[in-house]
Amino acid sequence: VSVMSGSFSSSQSSTANARYFDIDEILATDQKMPCEFEQPAIGLGFIDPSSDDKDVPAGAKLELPLWLARSLAIRRRPFVTVELPVAYRKTYREILSADANVVDLHKLGPFFYDVGMKLLEFEHDEREDLSRTLLETFLNRFRRIMDSAQNAFHEDTSAMIEKLDDVERRLFQAGQMGVQQFEVWERMASSKLVTATAVASHRKRKRDQLDL
């Protein structure tokens, strides 16, 4: 549950601050967004590698990372307008509503939900549809993810994990962790003292070097 509250917290200013150091959030906000300049940007020609102009003219279309697009677009007089990235447009929304389970969200994301939630901050006609798609996609896929996390314990799940978005992966891991810990408890092994994880992997690494 803690995975969920961490990842699905809305981007109100207080929670945004709480995620200031969150590396996943920083990586997610690097997603490229198609933007159109509303005003000419003097002296900024270098941000468009395909042109030699000194300035960016009004109406120029460029891909900007989400963090920058947000800062340029969400203001009273926007410098740029932002279009939805392909994965969130109508075509994909229809595929997702047809059968969300077959879609490879890792390829579309890998921070599909995180970015999707951030897209809701932009002024956009399709905002409501998008928010519904995000919720329904998650609901439809959730059951299968939880199911395999609890049961596919001795099977190869890598093919299935490959198609999961970052949030879903953490959810899956949390589920497996729960099963594992339950099993340990059943064997009454939970009071066993073990080597610290960092120490263990440090030793393993050293052993690798010795073998070389």
Next chain:
Amino acid sequence: MFGERALELLRELQRSYDGILPAYNEDGVRQVLEEMRVLFEQNQRDVRATADGQTGLYVGIHLRHASLERNQRCVLAYIHDRMIRIRNLRWDFGSVLPRDLQLCLHEQELQWFNKYSRNLAGYMRSIGGCGLDLTQGTKPPKSLFIEVRCMEDYGEFETEDGTIILLKKNSQHYLRRSHCEHLIRQGILEHLIS
């Protein structure tokens, strides 16, 4: 695009997620700071030009400012994440880090580690009247003595009551739990349960 070098620092951290610290990327951080210096100076120039009456520079100023804040956030997140990991190292490895891990730390990180270690030791001495070792008893104890097997040739080990035990690889011992918990955490002994 601005902010890309800074993001690379964070990717580097993400790639090594097993609790081991990658070496402090001094060069990477310096490059980000340099990028920030350039951004700042250009903005200062543009702000001055705007004050002198030139128009249309505002988009650029805004963009550079956003990039500055982005870079700042990335570098702070980099340092913060490493700090958390270094703090955890204190609990896993104890107050002395292995040599090769020490080399992964920046000089100031090493100072921070030593200071944290001192603070923690001071705190542990101060509680419970006669002090309490918080790194002991991480799991609820079921018995006073436990069965352990030695994983490597460690040599002689003197317990708190003065008994000297020879820890040889694959030898088994029956020891007081509180005496050997640290050695188990260090991976020298293995806790056997029937």
